[in-house]
Amino acid sequence: MRTSVTVDTGASRYEILIGRGVWADAASWDGLPRAAHAAIVSNTTVAPLYAGRVAALLQARYREVCTVVLPDGEAHKDWRTLDLIFDHLLAHGADRQTVLFALGGGVVGDMAGFAAACFMRGVPFVQLPTTLLAQVDSSVGGKTGINHPRGKNMIGAFHQPSRVLCELDTLATLPARELSAGLAEVIKYGPIADMGFLDWIEDQLDALRERDPAALAHAVRRSCEIKAQVVGADEKEAGLRAILNFGHTFGHAIEAGVGYGRWLHGEAVACGMVMAAELSARLGLVDRGFVARLESLLQRAGLPTVAPPLGAGRYLELMRVDKKALGGEIRFVVIESPGRAALRPAPDALVREVIEARCGAVA
Amino acid sequence: MRTSVTVDTGASRYEILIGRGVWADAASWDGLPRAAHAAIVSNTTVAPLYAGRVAALLQARYREVCTVVLPDGEAHKDWRTLDLIFDHLLAHGADRQTVLFALGGGVVGDMAGFAAACFMRGVPFVQLPTTLLAQVDSSVGGKTGINHPRGKNMIGAFHQPSRVLCELDTLATLPARELSAGLAEVIKYGPIADMGFLDWIEDQLDALRERDPAALAHAVRRSCEIKAQVVGADEKEAGLRAILNFGHTFGHAIEAGVGYGRWLHGEAVACGMVMAAELSARLGLVDRGFVARLESLLQRAGLPTVAPPLGAGRYLELMRVDKKALGGEIRFVVIESPGRAALRPAPDALVREVIEARCGAVA
Numbered sequence: 127m128r129t130s131v132t133v134d135t136g137a138s139r140y141e142i143l144i145g146r147g148v149w150a151d152a153a154s155w156d157g158l159p160r161a162a163h164a165a166i167v168s169n170t171t172v173a174p175l176y177a178g179r180v181a182a183l184l185q186a187r188y189r190e191v192c193t194v195v196l197p198d199g200e201a202h203k204d205w206r207t208l209d210l211i212f213d214h215l216l217a218h219g220a221d222r223q224t225v226l227f228a229l230g231g232g233v234v235g236d237m238a239g240f241a242a243a244c245f246m247r248g249v250p251f252v253q254l255p256t257t258l259l260a261q262v263d264s265s266v267g268g269k270t271g272i273n274h275p276r277g278k279n280m281i282g283a284f285h286q287p288s289r290v291l292c293e294l295d296t297l298a299t300l301p302a303r304e305l306s307a308g309l310a311e312v313i314k315y316g317p318i319a320d321m322g323f324l325d326w327i328e329d330q331l332d333a334l335r336e337r338d339p340a341a342l343a344h345a346v347r348r349s350c351e352i353k354a355q356v357v358g359a360d361e362k363e364a365g366l367r368a369i370l371n372f373g374h375t376f377g378h379a380i381e382a383g384v385g386y387g388r389w390l391h392g393e394a395v396a397c398g399m400v401m402a403a404e405l406s407a408r409l410g411l412v413d414r415g416f417v418a419r420l421e422s423l424l425q426r427a428g429l430p431t432v433a434p435p436l437g438a439g440r441y442l443e444l445m446r447v448d449k450k451a452l453g454g455e456i457r458f459v460v461i462e463s464p465g466r467a468a469l470r471p472a473p474d475a476l477v478r479e480v481i482e483a484r485c486g487a488v489a
Numbered sequence: 490m491r492t493s494v495t496v497d498t499g500a501s502r503y504e505i506l507i508g509r510g511v512w513a514d515a516a517s518w519d520g521l522p523r524a525a526h527a528a529i530v531s532n533t534t535v536a537p538l539y540a541g542r543v544a545a546l547l548q549a550r551y552r553e554v555c556t557v558v559l560p561d562g563e564a565h566k567d568w569r570t571l572d573l574i575f576d577h578l579l580a581h582g583a584d585r586q587t588v589l590f591a592l593g594g595g596v597v598g599d600m601a602g603f604a605a606a607c608f609m610r611g612v613p614f615v616q617l618p619t620t621l622l623a624q625v626d627s628s629v630g631g632k633t634g635i636n637h638p639r640g641k642n643m644i645g646a647f648h649q650p651s652r653v654l655c656e657l658d659t660l661a662t663l664p665a666r667e668l669s670a671g672l673a674e675v676i677k678y679g680p681i682a683d684m685g686f687l688d689w690i691e692d693q694l695d696a697l698r699e700r701d702p703a704a705l706a707h708a709v710r711r712s713c714e715i716k717a718q719v720v721g722a723d724e725k726e727a728g729l730r731a732i733l734n735f736g737h738t739f740g741h742a743i744e745a746g747v748g749y750g751r752w753l754h755g756e757a758v759a760c761g762m763v764m765a766a767e768l769s770a771r772l773g774l775v776d777r778g779f780v781a782r783l784e785s786l787l788q789r790a791g792l793p794t795v796a797p798p799l800g801a802g803r804y805l806e807l808m809r810v811d812k813k814a815l816g817g818e819i820r821f822v823v824i825e826s827p828g829r830a831a832l833r834p835a836p837d838a839l840v841r842e843v844i845e846a847r848c849g850a851v852a
Contacts, residue, residue: 162816189816207569216639221815241626244607246812247645271610276579282610283646345632362611448611452584453552455527 129343131350133266135286135361138341142266142290142350146339149180149293150256155187157251159288164188167238168212169198172256175299180229180254188225192218196234201387203233203273203283211241212269222246225288231257231304232264232391236279239270243285253287256296257341258308259392262315262349263370265290267357273386276445278378284362292346297337306428307392309334310373312345313423314399315352317371317416318459319469323348324423331426368450369467372459373399376433379444383436395430397484405472405480408461416464432486436477437466492706494713496629497762498649498724503711505629505653509702511544512617512656512737518550522613522651524586524614527551530574530601531592532561532767533620539663543592543617551588555581559597564750566596566636568644574604585609589652594667595627595754599642602633607647616650619659621671621705625678625712625765626733629654630720636749641741647725655709661698669791673736674709676786677714677762680779681732681822681830686711687786694789731813732830735822736762739796742807746799759792760847768824768835768843779827795849801841808840 128145148154160429162341165183168177173195184191194214196207215224228238235253242251253265297305300314309327312334316324326344327334333341353370360367377398380389391399403417421431436444442456450457461469491508511517517528525548536558547554557577559570578587591601591614598616604654605614616628660668672690675697679687689707690697696704716733723730738763744752752760766780784794799807805819813820818834825831 205572209568210645212637213639216637216643216810219809219817220514222812223815244634244644244646246643247632247647263613269610271607274575274579276576278580280609281575281607283607284610446582449585452586454584455581 129347131224131347131354133286133354134358136266138286140287140289142292142354144261144292144294144343144346146294148291149183154291155183158187158252159223159225161188161221161225162216163190163192163220163224165215165218165220165224166193166227166229167193167196167234167241168193169196169234170441171198172230172234174306176229176256176296178364180227184227190219196237198386200233200381201385203237203386205272208237208272211244215245220245222249224249225252226251228252228265229254229256230351231255231260235260235265236270236282237272239268239273239285239287240282243270243283248285248289251285253290255290255292257300257304258297258346259304259311261292261346262308263311263353265292266350266353267441268361273382276382277444278381279449280447282295284365284390292350294339294342294346297342300402302428303390305335307390309427310392310396310399310424310429312349313420313427314372314395315349317399317403317420317461317464318372319352319356319465320348321465324425328423331423335428368469369459372461372467373402375445375448375456376401376441377459378448379436379441380434382444383440384434389430393430396424397431397433398425400424400431401433401462401480401484402458404484405458405477408476408480409460409472412461412464417462433481433484435485435487439480441481442474492710494710494717495522496649496717497721498631500724501649503650503652505655505717506592507624507655507657507706507709507713509657511654512546513623517654518546519595521550521615522586522588524551524588526553526555526581526583526587527585527590528578528581528587529554529556529590529592530559530597530604531556532559532597534561535593535597539592539619539659543590547590553582554732559600562750563596563636563754564748566600568635571600571604571635575602575608575636578608583608583787585612587612589614590617591615591628592617592619594618598623598628599633601643601688602631602648602650603635603645606633606646611648613651614648616653618653618655620663620667621709622667622674624655624709625671626716628655629713629716631724636745639745640807641744641808642812655713657702657709657719660705660793665791666753668698668700670753672790673755673759673787673792674782675712675761676790677735678712680762680766680824680827681735682781682828683711683713684721684828691786694786705797731820731832735824736765736814738808738811738813738819738821739804741811742799742804743797745796745807746803752793756793759790760789760794760796762792763787764796764843764847765821766824767847768796768821768840769840771843774833775824775827779824796844796847797850798850801844804844805840806838
């Protein structure tokens, strides 16, 4: 069983292929950009599992195939690691047609994509996401970049992949913590766009955590459909696309505040969604039952819902550099009504209340 | 007297305003992107001369104006210096509407432009070029980037400025060596596009070196016209745009080979143009008189025409990573006939002959 979802931003159009055995199917690789040279970008965890297999598939299509293996984890999503990709490409005779293949999770995809955006001012790339989070969110839509000590994903580019190949079999080897982190982004699509999907997730959560292939296939497909629709309407985040950042304003502050890599991105987003839902309730947009329902589902998914005690001042400081902030005013993705999100500012005093209500005790 | 040239790439359209007093004219700044915040990016040489004046002009239009001062020179066109811009922007409350103003020569423009391309995945920027080279070439057309130890401008983006304001009065304080470097790029437009312009340069060279305002105004305007026409036809260098790189394949090898900053970019391009003309002659495309004429004019402009003795092997190694190379084959911009250029490969043996004929003795 294999399905496809099309992303069409006007300026570019590509397919997301989803299923078991998608990589093994030769047709999945047909029609990719031609070049003398292909480079696989992976990390120390994923490369031993899949890089040899992917290299063999690419050798049938590219004269030279090289693999660059990055250190694993959000803590390495910086210029130093990006430079490893550039060094490797230049040492191995890459040129401005070279195609990059991002083999790994969200960090690998973001960095390989940004490297592709910048190398010789732009080369094509293909996403081969191996985590649930990357398959349902980060590999789709062309957001690429690296972190800055002051803020997450501060340096980057919009650079759409030529294709996304979601091999569902890779989810079988995914650590449970990573699976839960991916479920956070799956759950996200409910409150912002499709409460029927949220009902389905609640019903199928045990199957998802047990990695039932049919349940995972539906979760990935429906997530990609929603994301493709939003990105197609607003590639560069002039407006609508910001709703995909539900939970991310608080979440990015958690990631930067505790130090990149301590919390997984999906974990920080889970906690951030509870905080953003709490804010929505305090703004009178949703009722308490909605907040409790979201919190309970995230807990069932194995995700944290109590924020680290950084102090409200530090949260506000970190959120003021969020990319959605304008002229010093933080803007939050709030739930206007279940299934519909919007971007809006909130008074600092109210945000402080949210943080205090949702933070754990200082250790 | 003030003239304007329009650049229209289809995806973006902007004006180059050229003249004395262009900055002082309030109308020059009308219609730029609105934001709460503007950031001037300059260097230790240019900032003391002009940053205060530009900041005063911007303060009338932006609530907050900050200035980041970079170390001067090609040797600093790297990630470390770029990061100074990001640090400064984040420390000063920049957001995704912040407008960057590149105040300086080609290095400042390339780095401020690349920073604008990457900061929060893209903010607008304005070019305020203060060198002849930047006014006639690098500030126009949206090529931005930084160097890599293995090759010049290897990491970058196409990111068009919102406007280019060529204040000709800044050329009065330009060191003679920098003026000559700029003349190399002015002279370049003759062989590749307009032999009538080459005749004019030959006639007006003394006036140009004496900084005659009318001569400089014509040189900048005609250069920008040619560049705008080429960039408008081929923004991303799918083909035609490569002709603007006449002399640059050899020139970039010189810059990287002797160490960035030892030769000015324009000096390396001057020498590279003689080598590329020599190659064109050896390919039977132009006669010896054409090569001698170009060499003589560059010498009159105060530019070097004898290449540094890096050894042919090192030249070839450096040129193999040139962005125009494909599948390991170096491609050169050659003069097909005076006023017309084209991109083509050449046998290594012939290129070695050119290098040996045009290199100085090993010291």
